[in-house]
Amino acid sequence: MNIYKISLFLILAFAISSCTEQYVFQNTGFESALVVEGTITNELKNQTIRLSQVYELEETGPKLEKGANVFILDDKGNEYQFAEKDTVYESITPFKAEPGRKYQLKIKTSAGKNYTSDEQALTTETKIDNVTATVETVNGERGVQINVNSFDPTNSSKYYRYEYTETYKVIAPLWSPFEAFVIDVPAVPEDPREGTPGSPASENISIVRRTKQVRICFSTKKSNSIILNSTNALSEDRVHFPVRFISNQNYIISHRYTIFVKQYIQNLAAHTYYKTLKDLSSSGSILSPKQPGFFYGNIKSVENPSEKVIGFFEVSAVSSERIYFNYEDLFPREPLPPYYESDCEMKEFADCTGDPPCAAVQLRSVIRSRELIYFSGFSPYFLVKPACGDCTKFSSNIVPPFWID
Structure with missing residues (x-):
């Protein structure tokens, strides 16, 4: 859903909505806000809630809200506690939303701020x-x-x-079922006593069978x-x-x-919220003349109702389906x-020294760097771009x- 990617735009939208000329943005008044992504369903599973903070333009990703106390309360007084796990909060025990019941999300951050959602009921x-x-x-x-x-x-x-x-x-x-490596062979000094000649250091190419699929x-x-x-x-x-x-x-x-x-x-409220998010995230919407500015979901601060909170807690009935198909099923004989990788042309290297087409030095260089990988041949060698032969x-x-x- 990537609500946190859109959330920064929501904070900025009303601040720049009156601009009609080209403007170089200067981030001098950044305002933080809690971002909540929460949907529980009628699936029996460990439900998840994601908490983060909006992030500044120069940052690369969301600031996850750590150390919060998160739970869901239903209209019969049952509490479903969530624990922090990786990038989300996950319910400690599996549960599912039941028809006719009402659910409310409760959050207490590590800074002691409390947030609560409107009550939500399971949809059809x-x-x-x-x-x-x-x-x-x-x-x-x-x-x-x-x-x-x-x-x-x-x-x-x-x-x-x-x-x-x-x-x-x-x-x-x-x-290719084979791959190539460059093996460094050290120099061997001459041995006059044994009458064996020496040999200079060399770089041999070794072709071996792959051990990885x-x-x-x-x-x-x-x-x-x-x-x-x-x-x-x-x-x-x-x-x-x-x-x-x-x-x-x-x-x-x-x-x-x-x-x-x-x-x-x-429900209508959730649909309206997500539709507004979608409209805001569409191309050009942030600088369009029809700016809604900041808009609220159904989550509010307990201590400060005017505090900006981004997100929507919904209780949604869900169903799923999977299909498979092969290309030839739909496009036979096409x-x-x-x-x-668009460029999978084989490149030929003659393993010899001297003028072109000799390319012994270049051959060893691209094999060492893995710029190209082995496809076939022993001299000449045929190499290809890595993605063409190794998915x-x-x-x-x-x-x-x-x-x-």
């Missing part, structure tokens, strides 16, 4: 019927359109938010934008929503691809998309536990 539980992948042309570009389909016969879901995680197989096109890899990426949908203007609460479009020239679908889609049902240069050779070929 509407499951995804299916996720489909079809070949379509969108904005003049041919590719794969991934749609989410669901239906709420009670006509009460209305507001939807989506997240997805995609995983895809990568196959290095110029892989580097041909097939798997990459996983999560959606990083706010994806919203509403059926409020429709006569029935039926969803056929394009959650992801992938060009047929995108290498991520070259072999096998899977997407795991999660559908969150939101050439594969361009590979991750672990940008991906992982660990097979995901959910993967199905």
